[in-house]
Amino acid sequence: xxxxxxxxxxxSLLEKESTTRKLxxxxxxxxxxxxTFQAQAASVWKVxxxxxxxxxxxxIHLLSEQDYPLPKAYEIAYQASDKVIFETDMEVLNEPSFQxxxxxxxxxxxxxxxxxxxxxxxxxxxxxxxxxxxxxxxxVESLKPxxxxxxxxxxxxxxxxFTSEGVDQFYSRKATQENKxxxxxxxxxxxVAMLTDLNTxxxxxxxxxALSDIKDMAETMDxxxxxxxxxxxKTLASLEQAELKEDYPEIYDTLLAKRNALWVPQIxxxxxxxxxxxxxxxAMHLAGxxxxxxxxxxxxxxxxxL
Numbered sequence: 001x002x003x004x005x006x007x008x009x010x011x012s013l014l015e016k017e018s019t020t021r022k023l024x025x026x027x028x029x030x031x032x033x034x035x036t037f038q039a040q041a042a043s044v045w046k047v048x049x050x051x052x053x054x055x056x057x058x059x060i061h062l063l064s065e066q067d068y069p070l071p072k073a074y075e076i077a078y079q080a081s082d083k084v085i086f087e088t089d090m091e092v093l094n095e096p097s098f099q100x101x102x103x104x105x106x107x108x109x110x111x112x113x114x115x116x117x118x119x120x121x122x123x124x125x126x127x128x129x130x131x132x133x134x135x136x137x138x139x140v141e142s143l144k145p146x147x148x149x150x151x152x153x154x155x156x157x158x159x160x161x162f163t164s165e166g167v168d169q170f171y172s173r174k175a176t177q178e179n180k181x182x183x184x185x186x187x188x189x190x191x192v193a194m195l196t197d198l199n200t201x202x203x204x205x206x207x208x209x210a211l212s213d214i215k216d217m218a219e220t221m222d223x224x225x226x227x228x229x230x231x232x233x234k235t236l237a238s239l240e241q242a243e244l245k246e247d248y249p250e251i252y253d254t255l256l257a258k259r260n261a262l263w264v265p266q267i268x269x270x271x272x273x274x275x276x277x278x279x280x281x282x283a284m285h286l287a288g289x290x291x292x293x294x295x296x297x298x299x300x301x302x303x304x305x306l
Contacts (some may be wrong), residue, residue: 042089044077044306058283060224061168062169063167077278084280087282091187108143119204133155145203149209
């Protein structure tokens with residue numbers, strides 16, 4: 001199995017983790033392996049127009065204990081900002097009505113179980129993996145393939161011992177405690193729509209890639225973590241985007257390119273306001289040829305890494 005393909009597919013799934021956390025609350029995970037690394041830079045940028053400034057930070061949805069404290073650039077941007085902007089309304093994600101809607105999208109409700117959906121060889125491989133982690137397959141049998149794939153990543157990363165909250169949750173909680181104004185770039189329903197889009201892909205392929213990715217997850221997570229902590233978007237793009245864009249262009253457009261294109265005008269509007277915003281989005285949105293940062297540069301704004 002091509003390693004880059006596996007990394008690209010994994011990242012596509014993990015970009016959705018924030019909306020499925022409550023649905024799969026019994027299976028915790030983090031995105032990154034536990035290694036010590038002292039970063040000299042970070043995934044935080046200052047964006048300036050002729051008159052105003054804002055900050056953009058790349059997030060990882062869950063982290064290891066070793067990632068705290070976060071690189072100083074995050075706190076510098078937070079303290080310099082008047083408001084914080086996240087991908088979506090994180091409070092709504094926890095509301096019962098939203099969770100009910102998410103469950104309806106991510107679970108089979110007509111009696112279908114995953115053994116009726118997957119080919120026997122894929123199902124047997126799934127069962128072997130779950131047995132190795134002492135998890136009854138009945139626990140996941142009603143999950144649709146996209147939710148199942150995310151759940152498998154959660155299981156493995158918990159097995160590796162990583163359970164700490166991520167950048168977005170950390171600053172959402174801090175902003176709430178300090179009564180700092182908060183906003184978002186897209187409605188939670190838009191993120192649910194992305195999850196349902198995955199269920200239009202080949203069911204067996206979705207689960208096969210997830211199972212394959214698990215085999216070298218610690219190594220790939222270490223590479224991802226290093227790129228994120230140093231703000232090395234070029235390496236991050238080469239690790240996680242290149243083959244995703246080539247082999248799964250529709251997924252790439254849905255997860256990254258189209259959303260970035262919708263976000264850039266909103267960010268430009270914030271640069272017309274004297275209030276300083278600190279915008280936090282998944283690090284993958286700041287990497288590659290269709291990134292938010294590249295679009296802002298192309299539109300004439302000054303972009304500097306902190």
